[in-house]
Amino acid sequence: AQSVTQLGSHVSVSEGALVLLRCNYSSSVPPYLFWYVQYPNQGLQLLLKYTSAATLVKGINGFEAEFKKSETSFHLTKPSAHMSDAAEYFCAVSVGTGNQFYFGTGTSLTVIP
Amino acid sequence: DTAVSQTPKYLVTQMGNDKSIKCEQNLGHDTMYWYKQDSKKFLKIMFSYNNKELIINETVPNRFSPKSPDKAHLNLHINSLELGDSAVYFCASTNERYTEAFFGQGTRLTVV
Numbered sequence: 673a674q675s676v677t678q679l680g681s682h683v684s685v686s687e688g689a690l691v692l693l694r695c696n697y698s699s700s701v702p703p704y705l706f707w708y709v710q711y712p713n714q715g716l717q718l719l720l721k722y723t724s725a726a727t728l729v730k731g732i733n734g735f736e737a738e739f740k741k742s743e744t745s746f747h748l749t750k751p752s753a754h755m756s757d758a759a760e761y762f763c764a765v766s767v768g769t770g771n772q773f774y775f776g777t778g779t780s781l782t783v784i785p
Numbered sequence: 786d787t788a789v790s791q792t793p794k795y796l797v798t799q800m801g802n803d804k805s806i807k808c809e810q811n812l813g814h815d816t817m818y819w820y821k822q823d824s825k826k827f828l829k830i831m832f833s834y835n836n837k838e839l840i841i842n843e844t845v846p847n848r849f850s851p852k853s854p855d856k857a858h859l860n861l862h863i864n865s866l867e868l869g870d871s872a873v874y875f876c877a878s879t880n881e882r883y884t885e886a887f888f889g890q891g892t893r894l895t896v897v
Contacts, residue, residue: 706885706886714891715789715875715888715889715890716875716877718886718887721884721885723884760826764886766879766884766886767883772818772830773830773877775827777825778828780826
């Protein structure tokens with residue numbers, strides 16, 4: 673069975689500070705991993721994805737994530753937070769079969785000026 | 786061109802009514818989904834269709850009925866709407882290797 677755990681439903685950072693959003697997964701087979709961002713009143717937009725190529729994945733808007741199999745983690749980072757980064761972030765896992773993406777419960781990021 | 790489009794974006798209706806939400810994707814994907822996002826932002830899968838066939842049907846009241854007239858469309862019909870149905874409903878589609886899911890902009894359903 674597959675699942676995703678996002679630690680911290682709310683994260684606040686100061687503008688210019690490091691952003692770290694945590695995601696741990698559980699999967700019986702090598703997973704595909706994703707981070708999506710949801711701005712207020714909008715749909716989900718793909719930030720980045722890991723599909724068994726390079727373990728350090730770079731995405732849009734300066735975000736990146738590192739797949740660590742030993743820690744079953746796929747944490748999202750950005751060196752310097754911008755006010756426009758304030759949004760809801762979702763980690764998701766798929767295993768290439770089973771027709772389903774499993775989403776975490778989301779982390780709301782607040783950026784303090 | 787919008788990859789996954791849903792209509793309407795907002796829907797306000799009274800309890801007991803029947804309503805439909807439409808979804809279309811122009812990505813050539815075979816698999817489409819409906820997700821429900823509650824007030825706490827939790828995304829729960831409701832249905833999955835692969836090439837017009839129902840694949841996943843999670844524990845959803847049978848007042849909810851998906852219909853896929855072709856693989857580019859997946860509509861959601863809801864009968865006898867209840868207050869608890871108020872949520873944002875997202876349509877999504879994925880490629881055959883499930884390496885990416887594209888989402889529509891969502892339909893905010895408010896039942897009064």
